[in-house]
Amino acid sequence: MRGEAGTVKRVAVIGAGTIGASWAAFFLSRGLEVVASDPSPGAPDLIRRMVEEAWPILARLGGRPDADPAAWRFEADPAAAVAGADFVQESAPERLPIKQELLSRIDAVLPADVVISSSTSGLLASRLSETCRHPERVLIGHPFNPPHLIPLVEVVGGAKGSPEAVAAAMAFYRSIGKHPIExxxxxxxxxxxxxxxxxxxxxxxLVAEGVASVADVDAAISEGPGLRWALMGPHTTFHLAGGEGGMEHFLHHLLPALESWWMDLGDPKVNAAVQQMLVExxxxxxxxATPAELARRRDAALVRLLEARRSSG
Amino acid sequence: MRGEAGTVKRVAVIGAGTIGASWAAFFLSRGLEVVASDPSPGAPDLIRRMVEEAWPILARLGGRPDADPAAWRFEADPAAAVAGADFVQESAPERLPIKQELLSRIDAVLPADVVISSSTSGLLASRLSETCRHPERVLIGHPFNPPHLIPLVEVVGGAKGSPEAVAAAMAFYRSIGKHPIExxxxxxxxxxxxxxxxxxxxxxxLVAEGVASVADVDAAISEGPGLRWALMGPHTTFHLAGGEGGMEHFLHHLLPALESWWMDLGDPKVNAAVQQMLVExxxxxxxxATPAELARRRDAALVRLLEARRSSG
Structure with missing residues (x-):
């Protein structure tokens, strides 16, 4: 399977909405060639804008000095777009029939050693690959928004998926500076x-029960544990909470408190009244501020956080 | 109640272990006088070391230029330590009888307009203040580790607590650059x-069911949503996930997916086998790496994250 460093030179980006265009910019910054496909006539413009906007950031965040922001082209037909590709990243709309039809068309024309990776957040690989000739190379490589900034990629194969395809996808994502998890x-x-x-x-x-406002519940994360979670996950966080004894000490002394909180956690019904509380x-x-303006601020701040993490080693 | 900017000049830090010493360093950096008390003979040394280590960081993170790292003294007797204090931060061990005895001794000698704020994570204000003459001014001001770096302070009064005391504590924490939530x-x-x-x-x-390794579950946070949660809480994160339509669009289109995941969430039994999986x-x-070494690295990285957030505005 192609995936190990050096075996992937060209990536087909199938579905070039916000997620696909963001993937395209990222792949280009890592020195890869991109061929993109999307039924929307506005797709090439979206990619152009995304690459232009993201390029200076991507260069600062580990982009290759020899990367070429113009090393991409557009093919309306997905079967034509995947010709010669060493890896396929599919980011079509989240509807099973659309994805199945698209994946089986791609699968039919691609050599069996090319991984087809879907960005889906809600569908399972076993279902996506049902209509494919080579379901063993169809898997999920789920990014986080925005994909050109957030390192995480979740990799998982379906019931007929091969461990080799998963290993190849993990190696590929790792080689371009993503943080894939299996x-x-x-x-x-x-x-x-x-x-x-x-x-x-x-x-x-907590909001529904009137324990605190939406803003205060949000701050309980972003001004507290959220800052630590940008550096380490929940298990390691509690390992540190155990002091010198680490996780073992934590489990011995603090698990009873955690379990008592688990017992008390809520199971909210998100009815119209609760929805109104959340929206307001x-x-x-x-x-x-509009969501678009908030997203711009978040992404600018994310770049600074990522740079701060890089310089912390 | 004392708490508004300018009304608090001296803080009594009662209980000067790791949490109390960290509070002491923070208060000093904000130009306040500190009188600390602790039964341990090693407490003054711990405070001295903490202030020395944290001072350059605290200066960068919003400390007052005229702050004096030597503006503290130690009193073994807590009743003597609180004399003349405008605010009390109690960080004694997490055992109800110890805290009740200590709080009632302090309460007995302090003017009624001075807030007594407990750093407790696990006890409720209603219980802590049971033996106090003035339960209305006893509340919780719960910091996050390490308190001199993490902005969050959770403020909550007990059944007999007064709204004025809560408002005074909120104002005090806000005036020194903390992010209190009510x-x-x-x-x-x-x-x-x-x-x-x-x-x-x-x-x-997810670990107990073999879905992923401890390290991969941790990375699912620290390389993904954890980065966003260092900037905004879960509600605002989903507001942005709704695109132009914000939270309203999110609830309309994505709540069903969230609710289906809620149905599937686990309720793990943390038996010996699971504990071993977590520890290993x-x-x-x-x-x-030892927890102490990891904590040092985390705190160094936290300082960079906080600086990155400050410069993002």
């Missing part, structure tokens, strides 16, 4: 979205 | 620890 069993939501869902469930419960609370907390 | 109802674990517990429960479930997994993931 999910060993298909589960709904993969990993990070399940963890986000678990956190948000309690966040909604967010509007109040963000001072009426 | 918890309107006492709940076990306050806010941030409940949210951490919710996230960790699913993290443990963390050891493997951290490459055998």
């Amino acid at each position: 999910i060993r069993k298909e589960v709904p939501g993969h990993l990070a979205n399940r963890l986000q869902a678990a956190l948000w469930r309690e966040a909604v419960h 609370g967010v509007a109040e907390g963000t001072g009426g | 918890i309107r109802k006492e709940v076990p674990g306050h806010l941030a620890n409940r949210l951490q517990a919710a996230l960790w429960r699913e993290a443990v479930h 997994g963390v050891a493997e993931g951290t490459g055998g």
Whole structure:
């Protein structure tokens, strides 16, 4: 399977909306050639704008000095776009029939040693590959928004997926500076979205029960544990909370408290009244800035955080 | 109640272990006088070391130019330590009888307009203040580790607590550059620890079920949503996930997916086998570095993150 450093020179980006265009900019910055495909006539313009905007940032965040922002072209037909590709990243709309049709068309014309990786957040590889001739090389490589900035890629194969394809995808993502993680069993939501869902469930419960405002619940993360989670995950965080004895000491002394909190966590019903609390609370907390403006600020701040992490080693 | 900017000049730090010493260094950096008390003979040395180590960092992170790192003294007797204090931060060991005895001794000698704020993570203000003459001014001001770096302070009063005391504590913490949040109802674990517990429960479930390694579950946070949570909380994160339509669009289109993940979240039993998986997994993931070494690296990186956030505005 192609994936090890040096075996992938050209990536086909199939589906070039926000996610696909962001992937395209990232791949280009790592010195790869890109061929993109999308049914929308606006897609080439979106890629052009994304590459232009992201290029200075990507150069600072580990881009290759010899990378060429113009090393891409557009092919409306996905089967034509994948010709000669060494890796395929699919980011079509999140609807099973659309993705199945697209993946089986691509699968039919691609050599069997090329991985087809889907950006899907909500669908499982076993379903996506059902109509493929080579389901063993169809897997999920799920990025986080925005994909050109967030290092995480969740990699998981389907029931008929091959370990070699997963290993090749892991090697490929690692070789271009992503942080791939291997999910060993298909589960709904993969990993990070399940963890986000678990956190948000309690966040909604606390708002719904009137324990605190939306803004204060948000600050309970962004001014507290969120700062630590940008550096280490929940297990390592608790390892440090155990002091010299680490996780062992933590489990011995603090697990009973954690378990008592687990017992008390909420299971909110997100009815119309709760939805209104959330919508109004967010509007109040963000001072009426548009989501687009907030996203611009977040991405600018993300770049600084990532640079700060790089210089911390 | 004393708390508004300018009304607090001297803070009594009662209990000067790691948390108390960190508070002392922070208060000093904000130009306040500190009188510290602790039964341990090593306490003054711990404060001295903490102030010395943290001072250059605190100066960079918003410390006052005229602050004096030597503006503190030690009094073994807590009743003597609080004489003349405008605010009390108590960080004694997490045992109810110890804290109750200490708080009632302090309460007995302090003017009624001085807030007594406890750093407790696990006890409720209603219980802590049971033996006090003035329970209305006893509340919780729960910091996050390390308190001199993490902005969050969770403020919550007990059943007999007064809104004025809560408002005074909020104003005081805000005036020295902390980010206090107001918890309107006492709940076990306050806010941030409940949210951490919710996230960790699913993290443990994913490890226990063999879905991914400890290191990969950790990376699912620190290389993904954790980076965003250092900038904004879970509600605002999903507001942005809704695109131009914000939270309203998010609830309309993505709540069903979230609710389906909620249904699938785990409820792990942390038996001996799971505990072993966690202990071994963390050891493997951290490459055998000691918790102390990891904490040093984390704190150095935290300083860079906080600086990066400051310059992002």
